[in-house]
Amino acid sequence: MTSQQRVVVIGGGLAGLRLAARLGPAARVRVLGEESHAPYNRVLLAEVLAGRYAPAVTALPDPGPVLRRGVRAVRVDRAERRVHCDDGSVETYDTLVLATGSNPVLPPLRGLFTPGGRELPDGVHAFRTMDDCLTLAAAVRPDLRAVVIGGGLLGVSAARALAARGAQVVLAQQAERLMERQLDADASALLHAHLNSLGVEIHTHCRVRGLTTTATATATATPAARPGHAARRVTGVELADGYRLDAGLVVLACGVRPRTGLARAAGLDVREGVVVDDRLRTGDPRVHAIGDCAEHAGRVYGLAGPALEQADALAAVLTGADATDGARGAGYTGTRALTRLTLSTPGTGPFDLAAFGEPTPLPGDDVVRLADATRRTYRKVVVRGDRLVGGVLLGELSTVGALARGWAGDEPLGDLFHLLTDDGGH
Template sequence: MTSEQQRVVVIGGGLAGLRLAARLGARDGARTEVTVLGEESHVPYNRVLLAEVLAGRYAPEVTALPDPGPALRRGVRAVRVDRADRTVHCDDGSTEQYDALVLATGSNAVLPPLRGLFEPMGRELPDGVHAFRTMDDCLALTAAVAAGSGVRAVVIGGGLLGVSAARALAERGAQVVLAQQGERLMERQLDADASALLHAHLTTLGIEIHTGCRVRGLTTKARGAGGRRVTGVEFADGYRLDADVVVLACGVRPRTGLALAAGLDVRTGIVVDDRLRTSDPRIHAIGDCAEHAGRVYGLAGPALEQADALAEQLGATTGGAAPGYTGTRALTRLTLGTAAGTATAPGGPGPLDLAAFGETTPLPGDDVVRLADATRRTYRKVVVRGDRLVGGVLLGELSTVGALARSWEDAESLTDLFHLLTDDGGS
């Protein structure tokens, strides 16, 4: 490295961290030396595709991200940031010095306070209990449902993650129960009508769904070599359900431990400004761990946009200012396939595509337009405020989602809403 090179250290080998490294290498390879510290030993992978791996649609290697080359140090965990010396200390005893440090530490699965989840003073999950966040989680779940026919699986959590996991387990042939504490599935993204359609679709896949249902604890038994194995779940009303596998899909929480220990400003996530700087201007944060303008996105699209914006910022340090990051208008998309054996059954359910964006719950004075086709099992709803599209939900047919999303993202004045809503509008 020459004295004129900028040393950039990225903590986190996921989608955001590797996108940033690739952008910096392509743009400023001669002026920037990038080191990425990746905690996982796996080849970097696209976390968005884990449900497809669990469902058996993709092999794990299909999820691999582009090879980052020697910039990535795999299986190395950053344990401390020394801001005074501008040094990152790693669990293998090595150190990395930086001119700019980027925290792309992502998020952790939320482990709910369930009775029986941990033993006193213990932190080991019982055998058969899994989060669904990493490739290791995915591979462990795959092995669990492949161990025999008729595996009984309970998924706790009916958000995007829980719905994806339940569908994938059903495709693997498991007997799946989905327990959601809220009143409806995917309540953060879908309105009541869309959620009801999703509920009906999952039921046709053989998934048993309980909403408004809180899980109080787990039942376990000792196993021969020590430790415990899950045997079931217990609901708040006292009802008990046998289970061979329990999936904790109760959301995620930004990983902020390094930032807190380093004295950075942390709220829900690591607070950043429009240049994606933390309270220390030499340290930046992007992706699931970052909080910009009071919002933590937790989605791939915003993480990639933040990585691109930061690459422009860091690349402009010697050549003028780059435009700042002003936020992302995120769209959620999900495809729910068919359970094992149903794809070829006459009249069996086909895949269900869904998309949601913006504000799907109208405010007083908003206009709402709905188009529903019971025969085709399609549903479209948009929320209009004045002459602007502010949100929408589509299920079953997404041919118009591109046109609607562009109108929403660009805050265009609406001239022909029906054209946008119909198939012709999405062409």
């Protein structure tokens, strides 16, 4: 890439802004950000909802004039190399980068939408954006019954944050345990007990069938309604066994799905995400994809760490910094991603969670567990030969840095017991 080439990035989140920063002020970069807010770190939204951080704490470095806020790309014309936006403007590109992120999954619940409509009832919220977070924070109040649907990473984060605000929280999880993709049964049981101690009522093996709502008159027009239309407010949640939970607030935390509509409409290869190679190229060599929307080697990560690594790798590709002795380097070869979640609240002491790699052992693997019920800590690692291949840690996590470095670097193990004890993390 030369300084005269124009790079257009669709998506003003962590990945898109990291790429723009890595390309530097000399590059001709334009970032199209759909949200009107100043750029923020989505990872910290649960802390804002919990009241621990002000929204300003989540701010990302100011990208300056390279970012156009509040503009949505609606069509990509690959033949003309143009991006058409919802305000009628057109951005031309030499290189296009899709960093469109992901959308929350809205489950097929009876009563979620009216026939032909796409407006959520009042009191029903996704939890993905700053607007979602601020709306939830304004709606929650002490003693309000809030039902969180979904017991994965997002649902656990939302339940803990709402409980910190004083709400009466019920978490409904369809699977047999919390965070079943990341945690083994023992770790999930400890997480369950910790959330219970915060006042969260948890139902596993619990499928939500629908919502109950009541009509409320409103005099405020919305984009989808006329003044005086009959709005709906949620009043409860219906479970598959017929039981009904009263609810003044419902949070949909059923996971996320890559945003691939633009790529699909432009004729690019889309499976779960936008398919890219080791140089983060789509089938069109002028179009790349990074972050939550990208699928590399059959995997969509959906985490901040891989998104940042992909942005860095693509910046190296576009600037030629990945060249080695005149030959192209390896580009992006994948990320060994670690999931980390802060679950502590004032007065409860440290209780954090980290999971990485393959926490479920294969035949022949060695498993080492250290559990301390008094200190509420649990540490389990899976060892294959002389390599650490996965682990789950809950409680006070001073050791997670040392373990994660050994796992991410695929290094031969030294003193495993030392790594698992508190001193191993210093």
